Amino acid sequence: MSLIETIKFFFTTFHSGTVNIILHLVSLAPLIVGLLSEKVYLVVLFYVIESSGHVYNYVFKFDQELRRKSIEVIPLQIIIPGLFIFVLLILFKFF
Numbered sequence: 001m002s003l004i005e006t007i008k009f010f011f012t013t014f015h016s017g018t019v020n021i022i023l024h025l026v027s028l029a030p031l032i033v034g035l036l037s038e039k040v041y042l043v044v045l046f047y048v049i050e051s052s053g054h055v056y057n058y059v060f061k062f063d064q065e066l067r068r069k070s071i072e073v074i075p076l077q078i079i080i081p082g083l084f085i086f087v088l089l090i091l092f093k094f095f
Helices: 003-011 020-035 040-061 064-091
Strands: none
Touching: 003 020, 003 040, 003 064, 020 040
16 A cells, blocks of 8 residues: 555544444543643553554454555554654643
């Protein structure tokens, strides 16, 4: 897949499904509380919950073709939320 196709897959197909959306919404609670109370472990919990929705899609929802494409998206799965968290930690003066 090209970079554009990979990004499109990451933000559309990779984030589809009711369970995934619910887990993403639930993950906002530890993120907000963690940022406001300056507890890094809650911010990390956000990342774990948010990523578990993608794991759910991979294991239970995707067929072989989508699983193959999902493997190509793993670097984005690690980098984009990681950068998001890093920027939030800087904005909330954790460093």
